[in-house]
Amino acid sequence: MPSTTEPKLIAGNSNLPLAEAISRRMSMHRGVNVNLLNARVERFNDGEIFVEVFENVRGEDMFLIQSTSNPANDNLMELLIIADAMKRSSARRTTAVIPYFGYARQDRRTKARTPISAKLVANMIMGAGIERVLTMDLHAAQIQGFFDIPVDNLYASPIFALDIEAQFKGQMDDLMIVSPDVGGVARARELAKRINAPLSIVDKRREKPGEVAEMTVIGDVTGKTCIIVDDICDTAGTLCKAAEVLLEAGAAEVHSYISHGVLSGPAVERVTNSVMKSLVITDSIAPTQPVLAAPNIRILPTAPLFARAILNIWDGTSVSSLFDTESLAPAYEGVL
Structure with a gap:
């Protein structure tokens, strides 16, 4: 009641x-x-x-x-x-x-x-x-x-879908949704279905926590505008490395949509200096001043x-x- x-x-x-x-x-x-x-x-x-x-x-x-x-x-x-x-x-x-x-x-x-x-x-x-x-x-x-x-x-993902449709109007046919690891495929597939885009995966292997030993792109990303989707970005090491691997595989450009921008340690510096065109996060975590000042980080309201x-x-x-x-x-x- x-x-x-x-x-x-x-x-x-x-x-x-x-x-x-x-x-x-x-x-x-x-x-x-x-x-x-x-x-x-x-x-x-x-x-x-x-x-x-x-x-x-x-x-x-x-x-x-x-x-x-x-x-x-x-x-x-x-x-x-x-x-x-x-x-x-x-x-x-x-x-x-x-x-x-x-x-x-x-x-x-x-x-x-x-x-x-x-x-x-x-x-x-x-x-x-x-x-x-x-x-x-x-x-x-x-x-x-x-x-x-x-x-x-x-x-x-519904917020991300609305924003992607607004930001990439006229380019929707060129988009490719990317999961940065095998464990996040379900989340990436959900967004891909919403915007009717194909799905790719970056398979990563770790030698020890916090370090990525090898990354392999599963799927053809040649000429595509890749959008990496994940729930948490902490130190941004994996995210920035995935963006580099996608460009090496032939992607035209890389953007990221992350639900929770933890962005601890060197994360903001890494994102600022990375090859990613933009990192989009929500305000589920209060952004710090460096996050607000970063030129390629954008915040969506929840x-x-x-x-x-x-x-x-x-x-x-x-x-x-x-x-x-x-x-x-x-x-x-x-x-x-």
Whole structure:
């Protein structure tokens, strides 16, 4: 049942610009102000996180917006502590809106005596009183099964499809979607189907983590405008190397569309100096100043997507309708 009042939003410190943009979009949809809850989230001198909410939330449908990006542990603790504050303040339901779900890459045991940290994080989130999770492009879809509560996993591919159609108008027949590894083929194929483009794969072999020993292009990319699609770009080493290999294989130019721009360490410098024409990321992670200043990095907004999804959850309508490019297009009219 929907709340008797408007949905209530509260945000941690991980990505306040996105939370504020979601608030503005929801206000536009509702025709009334849907503001972020008046609260303070701060730290004591020893680093402990303290939360105080200045508005009544008893019986309210709360949406807690917080990416668990760098610093992942601090942002995760903020999420858990705010959730506990909502539970102890008698909120009717708290939905965690996690645009970027940290620890998602630790979704299985890759070798002996290693943890499955994504499952541990799921247990902590449920233990804090979260009753529903809304996220985007989980690194591994099976993480939804780590939760015993509903999990709505949105996709960036409809946004990417809309942007590609706008940016490459008149060149659609020359496009080739590329998966940077075999594990990402399903994600790349999904976008390829949306824009009716062929699919290629860059097969990589690693000698040890973080180092790529060899790359091979599977498929004919000669004369094609290649678009690499992936969910996470961290240090950008693999991405930049894949772009070089594609050009060596005869591609005309290379662009990349990545859901979550982690972009740690030397990533921005690598992208800036790479042969890629452009790297397109979403704002699921708050961009740093170097990212904003990079000439070949562009950021797509996710606020229209999340605002619509939050409203659909609040009034009990379908979230999966947002998986379709055509259904999402009205929300992005005038944005892309």
